[in-house]
Amino acid sequence: MAMRIIDRPLVEQQIHLHIGGEPRATGSGGTHEHLNCFSQKPQAQVPLAGAAEIDEAVALAVAAQEGGAAPPLSCVATSCSVWPT
Incomplete structure (x- = not known):
């Protein structure tokens, strides 16, 4: 059975x-236009983080x-199974 690609409008x-935890629609790094891999048509504008957002x-x-919301980096690097108290 041959595969058929249906060319219909994409929902952006x-x-x-x-x-x-805060969604941001823009970033100081500009945007990237994501293309649908089959149709090569624009599918989404992806905001890019710049230096300000990264910092x-x-x-x-x-x-x-530091506040205990994540395991210490030493645990991440060594895969320790117990968080220090």
Whole structure:
């Protein structure tokens, strides 16, 4: 059976950056136009994080890790099974 590709309009998807649990529709790194792999038509505009968003995400991750919201980096690197108390 031959495969048939149906060329119908694509629903444009809204993609967000997520930093600290907060969705953001834009980023200071601009946007990337995602193309459907079959039709090669634009499917979504993807916001790109720039230096400001990366710095903020790292700062939030460090604060969460220091506050006990994540295992210490030493556990991640060594795959320890018990969190230090």
